[in-house]
Amino acid sequence: MRSFSFLTKMTIFGFLLSTLPVLFIGIFSYVTASSEIQKDVNKGKYQLLVQINANVEQILTTVNHTLNQVINSNVLKQTMNSPLNVSDFKLYGNLRDELLHMQSFDTKLEDVVLINNRHNWMIKNSGLYRFDQYPYHEQLTGLIDSKNDTSWVMNPSAWFYSEESADSSRCEYSISLIKKLPVTERNPYGLIMANIPSCSLQALLQYDPEQSDTTLVLDDKHHILLHPDHSMIGKNVSVVGFDDDQKLTGPSGQFRSLLNQQEYSVTYYKSPSSGWIYLSFTSIASLTKESKKIGIYTLVLCLFMLLVTMLLAWLGSRKMYSPIEMLLKQMNVRTPEIRQKRKNEFQAIGEQIQQLFQSKTRLESELQQYLKQVRTLFLAKAFQGQVKNNELTEQLERFGYSEQLQAWDVMAAVTIQIDSLEGTRYEKQDTELLLFAIHNMIEELIPEPNRLGSVTIDHTVVTLFGSTSVENVDFKTALFELTEHLQQQIQSLLELTISIGISLPFESMTQISLAYQEGLDALKHRLKLGEGIVIQYENLNQGKHYLNIRYPNHLENDLVDAIKLADKEKSKELLHCFLVPVFSAEMSPQDYHLPLVRLLNSMLVVKQESGISLNQIRQGKGSLFEELLKLNTVKEIEDWFWNKVIQPMIHIFADRQDAQYHNISEKMIDLIHNHYDTDLSLEDCATRLNYNANYLSSVFRKETNTSFSEYLAAYRFSMAKKWLRETDTPVKDIAARLCYNNPQNFIRSFRKLEGITPGQYREKHVSS
Known part of the structure; x- marks a missing residue:
């Protein structure tokens, strides 16, 4: 069976990983979008019906309010008790003005009819009529005899137009607000009607001919009050093909129904004040058409996403495979060879890594040998003072001496030299070999937790012995016994006489070079004491450490910084701190001049680098160095440095800062x-x-x-x-x-x- 490369496997996996989510997202998006379209359309239709209801109710409320104002006017009350003869012309004119005032653009009223059955008169836009002679006397009388005192009803528009202007009616039906008069009597004998042509409210339906949905308004008997088609007004809702009017029972709702053999989504809202039902019919086919558009868009987008994700999968596979390919090239492994052996890339890399581990083991063993040599070289430099103090402890920890550094409280350097080869079985050329043997015996006889590695420097074997013993006497006793035992073992095994020098005990690792010098100085006393001795430096120098005065560079640097910052107090303090260690060392008067001259030279260098001329700090003539060498006391030297050199420089730097x-x-x-x-x-x-x-x-x-x-x-x-x-x-x-x-x-x-x-x-x- 053919073995595919890891790149091919990653690419196929990437294709599958990218294809499945895209397909899932595409199908889910299409189904969700179609459902959301249905919900959004239904929600929008419901909000539209509520808005239409609010607009219609606003008009009806306005009409009702204005009609109530007319009813409660004194003119109307006076008119209802009058027969309206020729002598009442002024009263008729006032009443007519009141009625015409109601007919505004906001109310959409076209006619207001006032009927008085008791006095047999009727008033409307076209004039004053005898009620019993009006063509629709019986129909209007039926309205007076109805049970409701106030109601909105739909009536034929022909009832309110006389024969002379019957063609002036724009709509076949009018929506009338009827109120019986007088309102205070139990048996009213008249009525007032505010007539709104149903066509004038058609604009409130917000009908769009290009859309396949329809909005209409029904009364409580399911007759059509408002419809985009005028011919439908006044008819039962069944004429539009809607037979599920029995479902219009709640205050609002949505359901699906068949209209003329087509499925529609029906949304309705029932007005809580008038009881009218606002209906919206939305074609499911139109929604499906929108869903198909979304489906096409989703399909195109998914195909695009598939191409992009497959491209990214291929590029990503190439990118992820590039390190593997690079490893194979670096290991000189060719892909055809892998396929011939029916292996994958990781198996080939694993074999190469296994070989590398084997090589690593060999290299580590060789490196360990080199590490011992590097450690020996470092210790030799440390004993000779060629390692900086701030690096000494860090390097010792790197070479594996961290446990000794943490445990030791006191240390001492042990130096060993061969006294002479005369009278022994060894020759001069055997010296290096004998020193190596002594080196090995030291490491065997002194436990590793109590020593550093021993090194050979100029035919001297030296090691550092340490202990946790706090008592100085106990440490010296243990060290002396150990060195005597070491001397005896070397005498017994090698038949060789050696001398051992021991430094003073010290606590800081930074004194390791001083201890080495003390050990060497102790061995120099073989001239007086003879060979085969174990001598401590304490017995030679009254218990004082080897003198090695070091110039305080850090204090000089701090002093220079303080002068440049024009800080008088800190400069004076640092000058004093600098002179204290210089004069505390036991030296000859001539030796004290060296650090003082060096300090003066450093001050002059700072002056020159800062662009300060000598005349700015010194008015007289003569050499500063000569003046310095003539001073005799510490107080004079400190005052001279302060007044002649440092303070003038501070003034100059302060002026520059100001x-x-x-x-x-x-x-x-x-x-x-x-x-x-x-x-x-x-x-x-x-x-x-x-x-x-x-x-x-x-x-x-x-x-x-x-x-x-x-x-x-x-x-x-x-x-x-x-x-x-x-x-x-x-x-x-x-x-x-x-x-x-x-x-x-x-x-x-x-x-x-x-x-x-x-x-x-x-x-x-x-x-x-």
Whole structure:
């Protein structure tokens, strides 16, 4: 069976991993989008019906309100008790004006009919009629005899037009608000009708001929009140093919129904005030058409995503395979060879890594040997003082001596030399071999936790012995017994006489080079004491360590920094700290001149590098070095350095700082004067001047004896007072210009500063 490469497997897996989610997302998106379209359309239709109901109810409420005003008017009350003869012409005119006033664009009324059955008259737009002679007398009388005192009903528009103007009716039906009169009597004998042509409310349906949905309004008997088609008004809703009117029972709802053999989504809303039913029919076919569009878009997008994801999968597989390919190239493994052996890339890499591990083991064993040599070389340098103190402990920990460094409280250097080869069975050329043998015996006889590795330096074997013993006497006793035992073993096994020198005990690893010198000095006393001795340096130098004065470089560097910063107190303190270790060492008077001359030379170098001439710190003639060498006491030397060299340099550096501070403060003041009417801050000044904000704050306070914020606020108030005196600018505009968020904050601050408000300040100075 053919073995596919790992790249092919990753690519196939990437294709599958990218294809399945895209297909799932595409199908899910299509189904979800179709469902959401249905929900959104139904929700939109419901909101539309509610809006239409609100618009219609607003008109009906307005009509009802205006009609009530007419009913309660004195003119109507007087008219209902009058027969309206020729003598009542003025009363008729007033009443007609009241009725015509109701017919406005907002109410959409076209006619208001007033009937008085008792006095046998009827008034409408076309004039005054005898009620019993009106063509639709019986129909209108039936309205007077109806049970409801107030109601909205749909009537034929022909009832309200006389024969002379019967063709003026735009709509076949009108929606009438009927109220019986008088309203205060139990047996009313008249009525007033406000007629709205149903066609005039058609615009409220928001009908769009290009859409396949329909909106209509039904009364409580399911007759059509409003419909985009005028011919449908007044008929039962069944004429549009809707037979599920029995489902219109709740206050609102949505369901599916068949209209003319086509499926529609039906949304209805029943008005709580009038009881009218607002219906919306939406074709399911149109929704499906939109869903098909979404499906096409989804399919195209999914195909695009598939191509992109497959491309990314291929590129990603190539990218992830590139390290494997690089490893194979570096290991010189060819892909055809892998396929011939029916292996995959990782098996081939694993075999190569196994070989590398085997090589690593061999290299580690060889490296261990080299490590011993490097460690021996480092210890030799440490004993000879060629390693910096700050690196000594760190390097010892790297070479595996961290446990000894943490456990030891006291240490001492042990130096061993062969006394002589005369009278022994060894020749001079055997010296290196004998020293190597002594080296091995030291490492065998002294436990590893109590020593560092022994090294050979100039025919001297040296090692460092350490112990946790705090008592000095116990440490010396143990060390002396150990060295005597070592000497005896070497005498017994090698038949060789050796001498051992032991340094003074010390506690810091930084004294390892001094201890080595002490051990060598102890061995020099074989001239007096003879061969085969074990001698401690303590017996030769009264218990004092080997003298090795080191120049205090770190104190000199700190002193130079303090002088450059013009810090007098710190400079004087560091000068004293520098001279203390110099004069505390036991040296001849001539030896003290060396560190003093070196310090003076360093000061002169700093002077020259800083561009300070000798005349600036010294007015007289002669050599500074000659003056220094003539001084005899420590006090004179310290005062001379301070007064003649260091203090003059501090004055020069201080003057330079003052000039720099003054320049910086002037720049900050200039920024305040030019940008006080902006949101200027200390951080903005620091950004513009390229300085640290804390540094600028300290410099500004030192130069002006005030803070940046206080100076800015004071300058803003000075400008505010100037504007109040010289201009008519409103206080709120001044506050805004001075970056106050609230004028009241400016007024409070001004009153706190001046004791009066800005307005009072302006009046005071304008009047004066």
